[in-house]
Every structure is written in C-alpha cells, then in structure tokens.
Amino acid sequence: MTDVTAAITAGGQSSRYGGDKALAVLGGRTLLEHVAGSLEACPVRVLIAPAGKYALPGWTTVPDTRPGQGPLAGLEAALTAAPPGWVAFAGVDTPGLTPVYWQALAAARTPDALAVVALDGEDRPQPLAALYHTHLLPQISALLDAGERRLRTAAPPGQTVFVPGLDAAYFRNVNRVGDLDA
Ligand SMILES: Nc1nc2c(ncn2[C@@H]2O[C@H](COP(=O)(O)OP(=O)(O)OP(=O)(O)O)[C@@H](O)[C@H]2O)c(=O)[nH]1
Ligand SMILES: [Mg+2]
Numbered sequence: 001m002t003d004v005t006a007a008i009t010a011g012g013q014s015s016r017y018g019g020d021k022a023l024a025v026l027g028g029r030t031l032l033e034h035v036a037g038s039l040e041a042c043p044v045r046v047l048i049a050p051a052g053k054y055a056l057p058g059w060t061t062v063p064d065t066r067p068g069q070g071p072l073a074g075l076e077a078a079l080t081a082a083p084p085g086w087v088a089f090a091g092v093d094t095p096g097l098t099p100v101y102w103q104a105l106a107a108a109r110t111p112d113a114l115a116v117v118a119l120d121g122e123d124r125p126q127p128l129a130a131l132y133h134t135h136l137l138p139q140i141s142a143l144l145d146a147g148e149r150r151l152r153t154a155a156p157p158g159q160t161v162f163v164p165g166l167d168a169a170y171f172r173n174v175n176r177v178g179d180l181d182a
Contacts, residue, residue, distance in 0.1 A: 006039035009074030
C-alpha cells in the first residue's frame with residue numbers, strides 16, 4: 001500500500017444519523033479513526049473535510065472542491081489533492097475496513113485499470129471503499145459539470161476491475177444510530 005494515497009471523504013451531513021457519524025464511537029474509537037486505521041500504511045493521507053472540523057494526526061485536511069455536492073465531488077477533491085497514481089477512497093462510515101481489505105484491492109490492479117471496486121455478497125459494487133486512479137480526474141469533473149452526483153458512475157465499466165468474494169464484515173455501513181449495534 002506504499003504506492004497508494006489514502007483519502008477519506010468526510011464532508012457529509014449525517015442527516016440520517018442525526019449527529020456527526022464520523023465522531024460516533026464504536027469499540028473505543030470513532031468511526032473516522034476506524035477507517036483511518038485501515039489506511040495508516042499509505043504514505044500520503046488526505047481527509048476531505050471543512051478546515052478545522054476534524055483532528056486526525058498524520059492526515060492532511062483538504063476542503064471540498066464543490067462543498068455539499070456529495071461523495072463524487074469528494075472523490076474529485078481527493079484526486080486533485082493526491083500525487084499522480086492510485087487513491088484508496090473511503091467514507092467515514094465503514095468501520096469494518098482493514099489493511100487486508102485494501103491489500104486485496106491493490107493486488108487486483110491490472111495495467112489497464114483505472115478503478116478497482118469490490119463486489120459484496122450480492123454482487124453489488126462498493127464504490128465508497130474502492131481504488132481510483134488520478135487519471136480519472138478529468139472524466140469525473142466532466143460528470144460533475146454535467147450534473148451527475150452518483151458515486152458509482154466514477155468507475156468506468158471498461159476500465160474497472162471488480163473484486164468478488166471479500167468478507168461481508170468489510171462492508172458494514174453506518175447510516176443510522178441503530179447501525180452501530182448491528
Ligand atoms: N467530501 C464530501 N464527502 C461527502 C459529501 N456528502 C457525503 N460525503 C461523505 O460520503 C460518505 C457517505 O455518505 P452518506 O452516507 O450519504 O453520508 P451523509 O451524506 O453524511 O449522510 P446522510 O445525510 O444521512 O445521507 C460519508 O463519508 C460522507 O461524509 C460531500 O458533499 N463532500
Ligand atoms: Mg448522503
């Protein structure tokens with residue numbers, strides 16, 4: 001993972017959670033710290049968030065290029081801030097991610113790929129815990145300019161490697177308070 005830049009997108013409103021879910025505590029650590037811990041091996045680590053909102057040692061906070069426009073815009077900010085190459089892109093609300101998860105995605109890269117996306121147990125792509133190449137930046141900006149906001153459009157079908165078979169625990173997603181107990 002030393003050739004991958006870590007990026008956590010943390011510019012959401014947590015409206016379903018009803019409080020900042022990045023700071024929700026699970027097993028003694030915040031959800032943000034859980035995700036950050038999975039990416040500690042990455043030499044460059046960026047947190048897409050408003051300046052001063054979070055203190056995460058070792059991470060550089062970068063503001064959104066298009067505040068409030070969702071995680072696809074967060075990915076644009078991440079790819080803009082990252083050095084050329086691969087970016088491990090995650091939200092704040094997937095505390096089951098681990099270094100092994102990211103290593104599995106990194107190992108699946110091919111020379112022609114621009115994205116690596118895991119499939120969950122029901123074969124659904126998981127674009128919020130995926131690898132994206134900085135070469136995608138122009139097309140992602142074009143999508144946003146055209147009004148697109150769905151993160152799943154970021155991975156181009158012909159240049160995306162899909163990774164099946166990963167443990168369902170990696171995909172645990174916290175959107176509501178009750179999801180913490182699951
Ligand atoms: N940088 C950035 N990240 C975002 C933005 N909107 C959502 N996210 C992040 O995307 C991830 C998943 O988003 P959601 O689960 O929809 O989070 P949310 O929008 O905060 O929550 P809801 O308001 O309940 O939908 C979380 O890490 C959010 O912080 C945004 O506008 N900018
Ligand atoms: Mg949302």
